[in-house]
Amino acid sequence: MRAPDGPPVTSGDVLLSIDNVSLSFGGVKAISGVSFDIRKGEIRAIIGPNGAGKTSMLNIINGFYHPQQGIITFKGEARTRMRPHDAADGGIARTFQNVALFRGMSALDNIMAGRTLKMKRNMFWQMLRIGPALAEEVEHRHRVEEIIDFLKIQEIRRTPVSRLPYGLQKRVELGRALAMEPELLLFDEPMAGMNIEEKEDMSRFILDVNEHYGTTIALIEHDMGVVMDLSDRVVVLDHGIKIADGTPAEVKSNQAVIDAYLGVAH
Amino acid sequence: MILFGQFLEVLVSGLLAGVLYSLVALGFVLIFKASGVFNFAQGAMVLLAGLALVRSLDMMVANGLPFWAAIMLALLFAALVMAITAFMVERFVLGPLINQDGLTLFMSTIGVTFIIEGGAQMLFGSDVYPLRLFPSDAWFLFEDSFPGGILVSKIDVWGGLIAAVLVVGLALFFQKTKTGRALRAVADDHAAAQSVGISLNWIWFIVWLVAGLVALVAATVWGTKLGVQFSITFLALKALPVLIIGGFTSVPGAIVGGLIVGAGEKLAEAYLGPFIGGGIEYWFAYVLALVVLMARPQGLFGERIIERI
Numbered sequence: 017m018r019a020p021d022g023p024p025v026t027s028g029d030v031l032l033s034i035d036n037v038s039l040s041f042g043g044v045k046a047i048s049g050v051s052f053d054i055r056k057g058e059i060r061a062i063i064g065p066n067g068a069g070k071t072s073m074l075n076i077i078n079g080f081y082h083p084q085q086g087i088i089t090f091k092g093e094a095r096t097r098m099r100p101h102d103a104a105d106g107g108i109a110r111t112f113q114n115v116a117l118f119r120g121m122s123a124l125d126n127i128m129a130g131r132t133l134k135m136k137r138n139m140f141w142q143m144l145r146i147g148p149a150l151a152e153e154v155e156h157r158h159r160v161e162e163i164i165d166f167l168k169i170q171e172i173r174r175t176p177v178s179r180l181p182y183g184l185q186k187r188v189e190l191g192r193a194l195a196m197e198p199e200l201l202l203f204d205e206p207m208a209g210m211n212i213e214e215k216e217d218m219s220r221f222i223l224d225v226n227e228h229y230g231t232t233i234a235l236i237e238h239d240m241g242v243v244m245d246l247s248d249r250v251v252v253l254d255h256g257i258k259i260a261d262g263t264p265a266e267v268k269s270n271q272a273v274i275d276a277y278l279g280v281a282h
Numbered sequence: 283m284i285l286f287g288q289f290l291e292v293l294v295s296g297l298l299a300g301v302l303y304s305l306v307a308l309g310f311v312l313i314f315k316a317s318g319v320f321n322f323a324q325g326a327m328v329l330l331a332g333l334a335l336v337r338s339l340d341m342m343v344a345n346g347l348p349f350w351a352a353i354m355l356a357l358l359f360a361a362l363v364m365a366i367t368a369f370m371v372e373r374f375v376l377g378p379l380i381n382q383d384g385l386t387l388f389m390s391t392i393g394v395t396f397i398i399e400g401g402a403q404m405l406f407g408s409d410v411y412p413l414r415l416f417p418s419d420a421w422f423l424f425e426d427s428f429p430g431g432i433l434v435s436k437i438d439v440w441g442g443l444i445a446a447v448l449v450v451g452l453a454l455f456f457q458k459t460k461t462g463r464a465l466r467a468v469a470d471d472h473a474a475a476q477s478v479g480i481s482l483n484w485i486w487f488i489v490w491l492v493a494g495l496v497a498l499v500a501a502t503v504w505g506t507k508l509g510v511q512f513s514i515t516f517l518a519l520k521a522l523p524v525l526i527i528g529g530f531t532s533v534p535g536a537i538v539g540g541l542i543v544g545a546g547e548k549l550a551e552a553y554l555g556p557f558i559g560g561g562i563e564y565w566f567a568y569v570l571a572l573v574v575l576m577a578r579p580q581g582l583f584g585e586r587i588i589e590r591i
């Protein structure tokens with residue numbers, strides 16, 4: 017199901033486009049006829065009041081939900097019902113609104129789990145820890161240690177994640193997504209529940225990932241300050257409908273947005 | 283001294299029998315942890331594995347294959363049968379039922395039980411088939427210290443050894459391989475596991491395959507002990523108290539629970555039997571489970587109260 021290796025997508029081209037997508041749950045219309053695109057290399061924010069359909073949109077992009085209507089094109093390939101692990105294989109990684117870590121594992125193992133698709137060796141070799149499997153394990157550990165250094169979580173790498181404070185859990189979750197070396201990284205409220213300092217750290221990481229690895233980012237965030245600072249373009253949803261799309265400055269001065277979103281205290 | 287010798291003998295035979303309960307319980311735990319499915323079919327899988335093993339073995343021996351080669355081939359064949367079963371269960375039963383609640387899945391495994399039991403007997407026959415993989419005589423240990431020594435059945439010792447190897451193998455598989463890590467990931471969080479590229483369908487196949495291989499191991503030992511026959515499926519009923527005692531989600535719990543039940547029922551039979559009548563073995567495990575259930579509903583090793591079934 018991996019998208020065929022067509023011409024490489026270069027910076028500024030459209031990486032993902034959402035065309036007239038609608039999704040409903042029984043009678044509830046979560047998303048109605050929304051279209052927008054995400055360009056290679058940009059940080060794209062998705063904002064809107066509670067229940068606007070933001071998380072549902074991410075779930076559509078990474079294959080958890082299948083819209084009843086509309087077309088999703090990723091790397092030039094229109095796709096129908098893509099399952100989440102196929103989306104991951106195609107280069108889409110994500111974090112979750114409420115941290116979704118593997119609670120029984122250490123931080124290191126959580127991040128290693130992000131390498132699942134990159135590890136090819138046969139499990140019998142892995143069990144015996146000999147031959148090519150050992151070399152492969154070492155190579156992956158090396159990549160994972162780089163990520164751990166980047167996120168500055170060296171001291172907690174052996175700690176079971178359930179014992180970590182929330183802010184660090186979010187960081188481990190980011191590490192797991194980075195371990196996948198994704199082309200498109202989806203964040204669902206990466207800074208919810210964090211204090212100012214933690215928010216600044218997380219903002220820094222997001223910018224660094226975008227700049228150093230050239231990873232395209234889609235970001236859901238309620239903190240308008242963060243959105244204005246980080247994003248190149250912003251799409252605004254309200255009650256499942258797109259009400260604005262543009263640069264942070266444009267969106268900020270858009271009357272519909274002010275009415276629907278900025279007027280609401282958060 | 284005679285009394286202590288007797289006690290040791292009963293204890294050892296109880297523990298070794300308990301290992302076999304652990305094996306069956308282990309199959310349950312693996313599936314329950316990874317998919318939240320209470321797999322009613324585990325006992326049927328032991329029957330299927332045993333029948334596939336003994337019938338193919340008999341056939342090959344009858345056709346003049348050397349015994350050791352026949353054993354190898356028969357084990358391979360039985361493993362293949364379990365793999366096919368895992369594939370079909372995933373493909374036709376659990377795959378289509380993805381996202382259904384625990385009770386629905388539990389009911390579906392009851393259906394699977396009947397299909398496996400029926401299919402196994404249709405394909406391989408429904409008699410009692412003796413299996414002779416291990417010597418069935420006994421050792422007499424410590425004859426110097428205890429008059430007559432302690433009787434230890436060789437089958438039980440083999441069973442214990444094989445179970446130990448299996449547990450070490452499973453531990454390596456879970457801790458050291460990417461598939462093992464993926465299994466733990468799925469057990470912890472389905473959505474997050476999928477998001478890193480783990481296919482639930484693939485994992486469920488693997489889980490049922492592993493449970494099938496565990497069933498095969500249990501079948502080699504139980505089959506040698508009792509002959510491969512339908513009553514082997516009742517083993518699954520013994521696994522239930524083991525699970526309640528050990529906890530549904532704990533691999534060490536399954537092992538310890540099995541040992542407790544095995545040793546407990548043999549000791550109770552030997553020491554309480556004379557006072558309250560025999561046959562204690564048949565109900566002791568359930569009473570023990572009831573006591574645990576009242577004192578510690580999640581089991582000795584369980585993480586939390588099971589709300590899934």
Ligand SMILES: Nc1ncnc2c1ncn2[C@@H]1O[C@H](COP(=O)(O)OP(=O)(O)OP(=O)(O)O)[C@@H](O)[C@H]1O
Pocket residue numbers: 041044045046064065066067068069070071072073113
């Ligand atoms: N799995 C589901 N089943 C039923 N309804 C759902 C499901 N997921 C989302 N919805 C509904 O779809 C609508 C949009 O929800 P969604 O979670 O996408 O909003 P959101 O913009 O992420 O909100 P928040 O800011 O609170 O996270 C809501 O009315 C929600 O109740």
Ligand SMILES: [Mg+2]
Pocket residue numbers: 070071072113204
């Ligand atoms: Mg949301």
